[in-house]
Amino acid sequence: MNIDQLNAEYPLEETLASLCSEEFLGPDEDREGLAARLKEQVALAIGGQLRTIRKHFWAPDSIPDKRGVLERIPRTPRAVARRFADEQASVSKTVVSFDPHGELLAHGAEKAFVDFSRQLTSLEKFQNEGQLEEFLLGARSNESPEDAFGPVLAAMLFPEDESLFHAVASELVSGSDSELRIAPSFDFDDWARVLASQGHERFTELLVSKPPEVR
Amino acid sequence: MPTTRVKIVTFNQNESDAVTELLDDIRNVPGSPWSGTTAPQVTIRRSAPGGNNWIVEHDHLRAQGNVLAGMKLADYFHTHRARPDYVLFYGCAGATDSAWKDKFFVVRDVVYMSLGTVESRAGVEHVVLKNKWICHVDNPQADAPLAASQLAMGRGGNGRVNVLAISGMQSARVAATDKVVKVAVDSPPTPETPGPPHDVYKNGGWSYGQALGHIVDEAKLSIPVIVDMESFGIAKAAEALGVDDRVVICRVTTDALSDHGTSGNNNNQKAQLSAGRAQLARVLLALLNPRSTP
Numbered sequence: 001m002n003i004d005q006l007n008a009e010y011p012l013e014e015t016l017a018s019l020c021s022e023e024f025l026g027p028d029e030d031r032e033g034l035a036a037r038l039k040e041q042v043a044l045a046i047g048g049q050l051r052t053i054r055k056h057f058w059a060p061d062s063i064p065d066k067r068g069v070l071e072r073i074p075r076t077p078r079a080v081a082r083r084f085a086d087e088q089a090s091v092s093k094t095v096v097s098f099d100p101h102g103e104l105l106a107h108g109a110e111k112a113f114v115d116f117s118r119q120l121t122s123l124e125k126f127q128n129e130g131q132l133e134e135f136l137l138g139a140r141s142n143e144s145p146e147d148a149f150g151p152v153l154a155a156m157l158f159p160e161d162e163s164l165f166h167a168v169a170s171e172l173v174s175g176s177d178s179e180l181r182i183a184p185s186f187d188f189d190d191w192a193r194v195l196a197s198q199g200h201e202r203f204t205e206l207l208v209s210k211p212p213e214v215r
Numbered sequence: 216m217p218t219t220r221v222k223i224v225t226f227n228q229n230e231s232d233a234v235t236e237l238l239d240d241i242r243n244v245p246g247s248p249w250s251g252t253t254a255p256q257v258t259i260r261r262s263a264p265g266g267n268n269w270i271v272e273h274d275h276l277r278a279q280g281n282v283l284a285g286m287k288l289a290d291y292f293h294t295h296r297a298r299p300d301y302v303l304f305y306g307c308a309g310a311t312d313s314a315w316k317d318k319f320f321v322v323r324d325v326v327y328m329s330l331g332t333v334e335s336r337a338g339v340e341h342v343v344l345k346n347k348w349i350c351h352v353d354n355p356q357a358d359a360p361l362a363a364s365q366l367a368m369g370r371g372g373n374g375r376v377n378v379l380a381i382s383g384m385q386s387a388r389v390a391a392t393d394k395v396v397k398v399a400v401d402s403p404p405t406p407e408t409p410g411p412p413h414d415v416y417k418n419g420g421w422s423y424g425q426a427l428g429h430i431v432d433e434a435k436l437s438i439p440v441i442v443d444m445e446s447f448g449i450a451k452a453a454e455a456l457g458v459d460d461r462v463v464i465c466r467v468t469t470d471a472l473s474d475h476g477t478s479g480n481n482n483n484q485k486a487q488l489s490a491g492r493a494q495l496a497r498v499l500l501a502l503l504n505p506r507s508t509p
């Protein structure tokens with residue numbers, strides 16, 4: 001169809017009316033849409049952060065293959081940690097300072113970042129296989145360093161705001177400060193509702209309106 | 216309050232006029248919830264259902280070319296302040312077949328045909344494109360041809376918003392260059408060795424007409440081929456920034472290459488870009504409200 005034919009079939013006036021409408025989404029759709037967008041934004045945020053991590057912290061020959069899977073060995077942990085501290089000071093501070101009594105602080109930035117890198121590798125794998133949600137919902141309740149996933153994810157999402165980070169982490173994870181785990185019942189829909197009901201407006205805004213500024 | 220921010224970028228005055236007209240249209244609907252400002256750029260905004268804010272900003276680049284278009288996109292995303300959720304480029308293009316003139320396209324992928332030489336022959340300048348950047352040639356030492364750049368939102372289903380799900384939207388392949396092309400498509404060159412895996416051509420120079428003939432032949436009528444001067448820069452910058460799922464390029468084919476620049480064509484360009492704003496509005500609606508079915 002040429003433009004005139006398209007315009008005859010889909011007149012400008014109808015689209016203008018839609019752009020000015022107050023009746024796009026009903027209450028139920030709102031909630032459903034919110035949950036869907038939360039999932040999307042988290043996936044995007046992780047993707048964006050992964051690009052940063054690849055660029056800054058992984059050895060040049062460890063660029064993921066076309067499937068996006070990191071299969072090679074990264075820089076040495078010490079080199080990674082040093083660059084991490086130098087170039088991403090705010091993220092480093094958040095990750096390390098979140099847990100005042102627990103493992104992350106005890107192991108220091110270097111250990112924290114090694115765990116962080118492992119998480120990213122796992123996350124990417126799951127993300128690429130379309131299983132991000134399953135990964136997030138899955139039982140991450142063993143005693144491995146991967147239990148730190150919750151705060152790491154939160155730090156990825158909100159590196160600039162420590163108080164916000166605490167708010168997110170408190171919803172994402174269960175257990176004590178020294179034993180952080182993803183809450184077994186963790187659910188994006190619940191997450192959205194709880195945060196909205198607790199007045200975390202900025203948090204909700206960041207998640208819903210656009211990918212957090214990590215790209 | 217959550218905000219969805221869309222930047223609309225135009226290049227020449229006719230394109231800018233069409234977008235300005237559209238933003239005026241939106242504000243002038245009786246009882247319109249949209250309000251606007253004109254400085255430093257035309258911006259309209261509204262509070263939308265679901266507690267959202269919608270902001271649409273128009274940037275008139277007042278320039279053309281792949282580099283400047285790509286630079287504009289990079290400028291939006293290199294800072295953490297007020298990044299747009301989507302960038303929507305709107306402009307004219309040349310149709311490589313008259314059947315594809317006066318149509319509205321969403322760019323799906325881009326090939327580049329601009330690298331070559333300018334030389335003097337008997338005092339007359341001649342432009343020759345190096346075909347090694349466009350196709351496989353019989354010189355084993357030659358670099359591989361430049362791969363086509365894909366735009367997720369023009370492919371449908373891979374982007375954050377499936378623009379091609381909008382009824383009647385059609386995608387196109389762009390042959391991007393850095394010059395205004397006023398020559399018609401020529402017959403495609405004959406390969407020295409036919410594929411598979413791919414046709415191999417004699418290493419050398421092609422005219423723009425031959426290069427276009429080759430690109431159209433490769434598309435084999437499965438997708439329209441149109442010509443512009445920005446999509447390659449936009450696609451490459453989007454790829455590097457990792458934002459190709461946030462970038463849409465819409466083109467209205469307002470000339471058929473050899474008639475470009477005529478006074479009749481300029482009038483047609485202005486009229487068709489203005490007419491195209493109705494379809495541009497549908498894309499805008501899909502970006503602001505992906506759940507709508509425009």
